[in-house]
Amino acid sequence: MPDRTDPLAYLEEEIGALDRDGLLVRPRSLEGPTGARAVFDGREVINLASNNYLGLANHPRLNEAAARAATDLGAGSGAVRTIAGTMAIHVELERRFAAFKHAEAALMFPSGFAANAGTVAAVLGPEDVIVSDRLNHASIIDGGRLSKARIAVFDHADAADADRKLAETADARRQLLITDGVFSMDGDIAPLPDLVEVAERHGAIMMVDDAHASGVLGAGGAGSVDHFGLHGRVDIQVGTLSKAIGVLGGFIAGRAHLVEWLRQRGRPYLFSTSAPPAVAAACMAALDVLADEPERLARLWSNTERFKAGLTSLGFDTGSSATPITPVITGDAVATQRFARELFDAGVFAPAIVFPTVARDSARIRTIVIADHDDADLDEALAAFGTVGASLGLVG
Ligand SMILES: *Cc1c(COP(=O)(O)O)cnc(C)c1O
Numbered sequence: 001m002p003d004r005t006d007p008l009a010y011l012e013e014e015i016g017a018l019d020r021d022g023l024l025v026r027p028r029s030l031e032g033p034t035g036a037r038a039v040f041d042g043r044e045v046i047n048l049a050s051n052n053y054l055g056l057a058n059h060p061r062l063n064e065a066a067a068r069a070a071t072d073l074g075a076g077s078g079a080v081r082t083i084a085g086t087m088a089i090h091v092e093l094e095r096r097f098a099a100f101k102h103a104e105a106a107l108m109f110p111s112g113f114a115a116n117a118g119t120v121a122a123v124l125g126p127e128d129v130i131v132s133d134r135l136n137h138a139s140i141i142d143g144g145r146l147s148k149a150r151i152a153v154f155d156h157a158d159a160a161d162a163d164r165k166l167a168e169t170a171d172a173r174r175q176l177l178i179t180d181g182v183f184s185m186d187g188d189i190a191p192l193p194d195l196v197e198v199a200e201r202h203g204a205i206m207m208v209d210d211a212h213a214s215g216v217l218g219a220g221g222a223g224s225v226d227h228f229g230l231h232g233r234v235d236i237q238v239g240t241l242s243k244a245i246g247v248l249g250g251f252i253a254g255r256a257h258l259v260e261w262l263r264q265r266g267r268p269y270l271f272s273t274s275a276p277p278a279v280a281a282a283c284m285a286a287l288d289v290l291a292d293e294p295e296r297l298a299r300l301w302s303n304t305e306r307f308k309a310g311l312t313s314l315g316f317d318t319g320s321s322a323t324p325i326t327p328v329i330t331g332d333a334v335a336t337q338r339f340a341r342e343l344f345d346a347g348v349f350a351p352a353i354v355f356p357t358v359a360r361d362s363a364r365i366r367t368i369v370i371a372d373h374d375d376a377d378l379d380e381a382l383a384a385f386g387t388v389g390a391s392l393g394l395v396g
Helices: 012-019 060-073 081-085 088-100 113-121 139-149 159-168 193-202 256-265 268-270 277-292 296-313 332-345 374-393
Strands: 037-040 044-047 105-109 129-133 151-154 175-180 205-209 236-240 249-254 323-332 363-368
Touching: 012 268, 037 205, 037 374, 044 151, 044 374, 060 277, 081 268, 088 205, 088 249, 105 268, 105 332, 113 175, 113 205, 113 236, 113 249, 113 256, 129 139, 129 159, 129 277, 129 332, 139 151, 159 175, 159 193, 175 193, 193 205, 193 277, 249 256, 256 268, 296 323, 323 332, 332 363, 332 374
Parallel strands: 129 151, 129 175, 175 205, 205 236
Antiparallel strands: 037 044, 105 249, 236 249, 323 363
16 A cells, blocks of 8 residues: 555644643533442542433433333434334324423424524524523534524623624524524523514514523423523524433424424434434333423522532632533633643532633533432532632632
């Protein structure tokens, strides 16, 4: 074989540069199931790093439903939805999810990422404009790019700025106002009532990405639309099955004609193989558990209050969080990485979040409590935050 220069050699240099800047991501490896405590890299730690809000990812009813579906219906679906991969269990789950969201219809996507990107790209075109919160999720940004619509970014959680951006782009054929329901790095809740009012005033389509709000906010975890009593006023609701629901997949809920259009033009729906039956069965079991065990949601919120109050009284800056996501804002990336490493050594797993995920001067440790944490877990984690934070001079 002739000698050939590797045309991808430049990637080694790029990776080396990331490493030098402290920006190379090296994920820890989870051994065994996720949970309130879990084994990462061979060590059992208090797990403040998952999106498993309600503890459903390893719930016996979900595990059993998945196992039964795999035995009865197989490991895979065999095709994309539009050819031969629409199983009765997918249709049933969509019906259940529409009811959960108080919507006419719902459609399942391979992931929340695909739901956002595929939907924005399917409903808008180059003549349109997307008015998008500065801190919206990457999948919304990518969906905007795929649609080729103009993108106007408004200041974070600032409905008055969204109003201005809609006024400035009123020449567009159609306008879409889009926000995360709960912001994943700050844990704050979008000012949805104000945004809905602004969208209505401009005749814009209103879309909310409830990845971190589904199963967390609202009665029975129905999401931010329910939390604010805005039923019928948000045109497109995005949900994920990967976070509080505990499994994998994405969802769109809305009017029947929206869902029918996405069946025709939602590219990730059309061109990606449908979920294995075990996934759909486990999601359905998750909706059952949500209804049957309301104490999980209550516990999630009492844990949230206890942990947030503890961090605040230790003297940490927790920003504007109002949900189970609580950042501990430290500012400097290198110090934050060290904080995360020492917390792990003290038995607490909470990741450092640095640029480009957040602004350069706002590096933070991100914590997420779940319903399955008990008081001892939270108190032990708070003690570690206090000790490590003091030893690094971050708090007194
Ligand atoms: C996690 C997340 C997604 C993607 O959901 P997946 O199901 O994990 O692909 C979309 N939007 C937001 C705001 C998220 O946090």
